[in-house]
Amino acid sequence: AALPAPDTAGLAAVLKSAVAQGAPGALARIDDHGRTYRVTHGVADRATRRAISTDDRFRIGSVTKTFSAVVLLQLVDEHRLSLDAPVNRYLPGLLPDDRITVRHVLSHRSGLYDYSNDMFASSVSGFEAVRKKVFTYRQLVALSLRKPRTNAPGAAYSYSNTNFVVAGLLIEKLTGQPVRTAYQNRIIGPLKLDDTFYVHPDTAIPGRYTRGYLTPDTAGAPLVDATAQTVSWAQSAGAVISSAHDLDVFYSALLRGKLTSAARLAEMERFTKVNSTTAYGLGLRRRDLTCGVSVYGHTGAVQGYYTYAFSTKDGGRSLTAVANTSNNGKVLDTLAGALESAFCGKRPV
């Protein structure tokens, strides 16, 4: 059945609410079968008061996980990787359990502890301690292995950034190239994503961007400008920079089967239920909306930036919504309403 028209007034109200709840600015772009909708509210820069634009680049956080998963699924298509092989077959000795497979890692079912839980237990001091640091992938995995596994391999879903750091190690081992090169050659170049970059360990966002502001844990404390950072704590789990246009193109192309074989896309879409509205596949989230529509993509939360980037199953309609703050649960929850406005249309009064 055809989707209802996007509810742009409802989308504007969502962004306005996000700003009222503490985001300096918010943006949303819908690409719907060739027609584009753009909505913004608030500022990209608190000092200059420059209005936020849907053209502004931003840090996409864990939306990066889909980029990493796509590269690995392409390697499966090229018969250079098996999803059900142990990670240790490709990276001998990396993990303490040979039963952990590539599929377990890409579906957050490995049981590998998420080192960021400790790293950011105190949001601002944790961020300031790492914002200029450069980690190796193996240093991040070592941080995780200091803690017990959360579950036996394959036994449960437990979100962990460590999984997609392992994915980055697999990409570099199997392609013989840095993750940056793999993203560029396999995704960014072919799709002409001119606003999309992997600059790690550089701290600057190229070109025109919105600044990002970390909300402190202490109510009323001033926002922290988190724009300049290496994002080395995340890398292949969260360090890509992009734009609303490019993420709409990316998820539409993925779901249209432009980036992997149909068989591999079907593997990405084998979902483990997370809660009543969300399920996780391989580097891909499914969100089930109130109108019965399911959308596919990923969310992102990196210091200073919240992102929702989702598309319909056929890739015909895509939405990217961003708020330039983080560590603000009200804003994260409010921004989820952008999915309802974009894909469920006007709410019955």
Ligand SMILES: CC1(C)S[C@@H]2[C@H](NC(=O)CCCC[C@H](NC(=O)C[NH3+])C(=O)[O-])C(=O)N2[C@H]1C(=O)[O-]
């Ligand atoms: C599951 C999520 C929401 S969290 C996960 C990943 N982001 C992180 O793991 C960053 C955690 C610290 C971010 C920081 N929070 C704190 O410091 C809290 N003490 C903030 O909000 O700026 C990402 O991105 N994912 C989102 C996803 O995949 O949707």
